[in-house]
Amino acid sequence: MTTAILLFRRDLRLADNPALAAALADGASRLLPCYLGAEPAGDPPMGAASRWWLHHSLTALDDDLRRRGSRLLLVEGDPLPALRRLIAASGAGAVYWNRRYEPGATAADRALKQGLQGDGVRVRSFNAALLNEPWAVLKGDGAPYRVFTPYWRRCLREPPPAAPLPLPAELPPPPEALPWTGRAIAALGLLPAIRWDVGLAACWRPGEAGAQALLRQFVEGPLADYAERRDRPDLSGVSRLSPHLHFGEISPRQVHQALSGATGGDGAEAFLRQLYWREFAHALLFHFPHTLEHPLDPRFERFPWRRDEAALRAWQRGTTGIPMVDAGMRELWHTGWMHNRVRMLVASFLSKHLLLPWQAGASWFWDTLVDADLANNLLGWQWVAGCGADAAPYFRIFNPVTQGERFDPAGDYVRRWVPELRGIKGAAVHPPQPGGSLTGYPPPLVELAAGRQRALEAYARI
DNA sequence: TGAAATGTTGGGGCG
DNA sequence: ACGCCCCAACATTTC
Numbered sequence: 001m002t003t004a005i006l007l008f009r010r011d012l013r014l015a016d017n018p019a020l021a022a023a024l025a026d027g028a029s030r031l032l033p034c035y036l037g038a039e040p041a042g043d044p045p046m047g048a049a050s051r052w053w054l055h056h057s058l059t060a061l062d063d064d065l066r067r068r069g070s071r072l073l074l075v076e077g078d079p080l081p082a083l084r085r086l087i088a089a090s091g092a093g094a095v096y097w098n099r100r101y102e103p104g105a106t107a108a109d110r111a112l113k114q115g116l117q118g119d120g121v122r123v124r125s126f127n128a129a130l131l132n133e134p135w136a137v138l139k140g141d142g143a144p145y146r147v148f149t150p151y152w153r154r155c156l157r158e159p160p161p162a163a164p165l166p167l168p169a170e171l172p173p174p175p176e177a178l179p180w181t182g183r184a185i186a187a188l189g190l191l192p193a194i195r196w197d198v199g200l201a202a203c204w205r206p207g208e209a210g211a212q213a214l215l216r217q218f219v220e221g222p223l224a225d226y227a228e229r230r231d232r233p234d235l236s237g238v239s240r241l242s243p244h245l246h247f248g249e250i251s252p253r254q255v256h257q258a259l260s261g262a263t264g265g266d267g268a269e270a271f272l273r274q275l276y277w278r279e280f281a282h283a284l285l286f287h288f289p290h291t292l293e294h295p296l297d298p299r300f301e302r303f304p305w306r307r308d309e310a311a312l313r314a315w316q317r318g319t320t321g322i323p324m325v326d327a328g329m330r331e332l333w334h335t336g337w338m339h340n341r342v343r344m345l346v347a348s349f350l351s352k353h354l355l356l357p358w359q360a361g362a363s364w365f366w367d368t369l370v371d372a373d374l375a376n377n378l379l380g381w382q383w384v385a386g387c388g389a390d391a392a393p394y395f396r397i398f399n400p401v402t403q404g405e406r407f408d409p410a411g412d413y414v415r416r417w418v419p420e421l422r423g424i425k426g427a428a429v430h431p432p433q434p435g436g437s438l439t440g441y442p443p444p445l446v447e448l449a450a451g452r453q454r455a456l457e458a459y460a461r462i
Numbered sequence: 463t464g465a466a467a468t469g470t471t472g473g474g475g476c477g
Numbered sequence: 478a479c480g481c482c483c484c485a486a487c488a489t490t491t492c
Binding site: 398 | 463464465466
Binding site: 393394395396397452456459460 | 491492
């Protein structure tokens with residue numbers, strides 16, 4: 001009789017789960033699946049939208065486990081002592097988990113591994129979250145890539161990712177002797193006290209089954225036209241898999257396999273490229289952990305960001321008077337998600353037209369996105385602000401009106417999220433309304449040409 | 463995975 | 478027929 005502990009973290013699935021598969025292959029006759037409630041110190045604590053998602057994803061995982069005669073044990077408190085108690089109570093001889101890559105998480109996992117191994121416990125960790133782990137893709141001189149295109153080309157030369165592991169037919173039961181002191185998922189307190197989450201529930205289905213359904217639906221439908229339609233927030237041309245990928249309800253290997261089975265067109269390659277932006281972001285944060293708070297380009301440490309609470313608040317609430325910006329920010333607030341084209345545009349508006357620090361925007365996204373991912377969020381914001389890897393030159397300033405006319409040509413996206421403008425037909429919704437307009441929609445926070453000019457002058461100063 | 467300013471070209475209207 | 482101007486369309490440069 002051997003008992004194994006399986007730690008779930010951001011790999012909330014049973015299929016293609018290498019740690020689970022290894023525990024089974026090693027012959028565990030008892031399996032204790034756990035979720036550790038404590039978040040690693042050093043990384044920012046999860047935002048409210050992520051916590052909402054996690055609650056439902058853990059519930060779905062627990063249901064999936066129970067259907068197979070198992071269950072999820074929630075473990076609170078400092079991980080090492082908590083695991084030691086659990087090992088003592090269950091007689092477990094081995095602990096399995098899938099690796100994380102954020103600075104705080106890697107440090108915490110390293111300490112946990114050392115502590116457990118010091119106790120004589122067998123610890124095995126695996127890659128479940130990436131096609132290539134950060135240390136596996138380096139330049140010829142051993143340095144990490146800082147520019148996406150060479151990184152992407154290099155990845156394409158790598159051997160294709162291994163086929164996903166199958167869903168285990170059955171699971172070993174949990175140890176009988178274990179006192180089920182674990183608390184219910186609700187006791188983690190992940191759900192908000194004020195019920196702002198009703199909008200989220202209407203558009204998402206957290207959990208492995210929801211993720212698989214979404215992937216199938218995407219591959220059979222929008223994928224073929226992804227290259228042409230991926231920039232259109234008014235259409236349903238993207239996968240919306242990001243939160244599922246973040247929580248590991250689906251693996252990039254599974255996505256990769258689904259893409260390679262897709263027929264014809266350049267949609268699959270365009271989508272794969274996005275998957276590799278995710279890989280690139282994780283590699284960058286791993287190799288440059290200081291980008292958690294600091295710009296990768298040190299010149300931007302002395303960039304003259306402004307401080308303007310009122311403007312920041314208007315941006316957050318979607319009351320800037322710039323229709324595309326407000327539509328995006330309201331979509332985010334109501335659904336926990338925003339189309340990527342619109343993310344770029346609202347980020348450009350914050351960091352350039354408003355000259356507010358990218359950290360303020362990243363922090364709001366972190367709190368409100370259901371797909372909030374440290375690596376992706378940091379890369380995205382620093383890319384837009386011009387201070388990150390492969391950064392857009394600072395003078396690349398999105399004009400939110402032009403972007404709206406180009407990517408929301410009929411104005412449907414704006415009207416969906418900004419009801420004040422529903423009386424305006426077609427692309428005429430995109431230019432800001434003058435002060436005193438009767439729509440109830442605010443006049444623009446900044447005049448776009450003047451904001452652009454001010455941003456260019458700030459750039460010239462560094 | 464910009465936008466605006468500036469430069470170039472070529473067709474057509476017109477004296 | 479010719480030169481001149483205008484201007485859209487496209488290309489290049491600059492921020």
